[in-house]
Amino acid sequence: GENVEQHPSTLSVQEGDSAVIKCTYSDSASNYFPWYKQELGKRPQLIIDIRSNVGEKKDQRIAVTLNKTAKHFSLHITETQPEDSAVYFCAASSWGKFQFGAGTQVVVTP
Amino acid sequence: NAGVMQNPRHLVRRRGQEARLRCSPMKGHSHVYWYRQLPEEGLKFMVYLQKENIIDESGMPKERFSAEFPKEGPSILRIQQVVRGDSAAYFCASSPNRVNQETQYFGPGTRLLVL
Numbered sequence: 048g049e050n051v052e053q054h055p056s057t058l059s060v061q062e063g064d065s066a067v068i069k070c071t072y073s074d075s076a077s078n079y080f081p082w083y084k085q086e087l088g089k090r091p092q093l094i095i096d097i098r099s100n101v102g103e104k105k106d107q108r109i110a111v112t113l114n115k116t117a118k119h120f121s122l123h124i125t126e127t128q129p130e131d132s133a134v135y136f137c138a139a140s141s142w143g144k145f146q147f148g149a150g151t152q153v154v155v156t157p
Numbered sequence: 158n159a160g161v162m163q164n165p166r167h168l169v170r171r172r173g174q175e176a177r178l179r180c181s182p183m184k185g186h187s188h189v190y191w192y193r194q195l196p197e198e199g200l201k202f203m204v205y206l207q208k209e210n211i212i213d214e215s216g217m218p219k220e221r222f223s224a225e226f227p228k229e230g231p232s233i234l235r236i237q238q239v240v241r242g243d244s245a246a247y248f249c250a251s252s253p254n255r256v257n258q259e260t261q262y263f264g265p266g267t268r269l270l271v272l
Contacts, residue, residue, distance in 0.1 A: 089265070090248065093262070136199060145202060147192075149199040150199045
C-alpha cells in the first residue's frame with residue numbers, strides 16, 4: 048500500500064520568511080496530491096492540490112511542486128504570516144484512497 | 158450549500174458502551190470516508206463507503222467497529238464496547254466522484270472521549 052512520509056515534523060519560521068514542507072510517497076499509481084491545513088481543534092481544510100500531470104501550481108503565497116520521477120512533492124509558503132501557524136498535512140491519493148503524512152506543525156513568530 | 162456535517166461534535170462514553178457517530182456528506186456527494194486522528198497525530202484512513210456499499214474498509218479494526226451509508230440518511234460509524242484507546246477525533250470527508258480524483262472535504266469531526 049501507499050506510504051507517505053512528511054518532513055519536518057515541526058517548523059519554526061520568522062514572519063515574512065518562507066516555509067517549505069516536503070513529502071515522499073511510495074505508490075507510483077498515486078495521481079492526486081492535496082495539502083490540508085488544520086488549526087487547533089478544527090477540521091482539515093484544503094489549501095492547494097496538484098495532479099500527476101502537472102509539475103507546479105501556485106495560488107498567491109502558496110505553491111506546490113511535484114516530481115513524479117523522484118516521488119516527492121513539496122509545499123512552499125512565502126511571506127509567512129502569524130495566521131499561517133497550523134499543522135499542515137500532505138496526502139497522496141490513488142483512486143480516491145488518501146494516505147496522509149504525519150503532519151508538520153508550523154509556527155510563525157512575529 | 159452546507160458543508161459536511163457531523164454529529165455529535167463531542168461524545169463521552171464509559172468503557173463498554175456504544176458510540177454512534179453520524180456524517181452527512183455535502184449535497185451531491187455520494188462518497189464518504191472516515192478517518193481517525195489521535196492527539197498530535199495524522200489522519201488514519203478507516204473506511205470508504207458509497208451509498209449502501211462498503212468499498213474499502215482496510216483501515217478499520219476488524220472487531221467492534223462497523224460503518225454504513227444507507228440509501229437514505231447519514232453515514233454511521235459505530236463503535237461497540239468502547240475502550241479508552243478509542244478516544245480520538247473521528248473525521249468524515251465526502252467527495253462527489255472517486256474516479257475523477259475529486260478532492261475530499263472534511264466535516265468538523267466528532268471528538269470521542271472514553272472514560
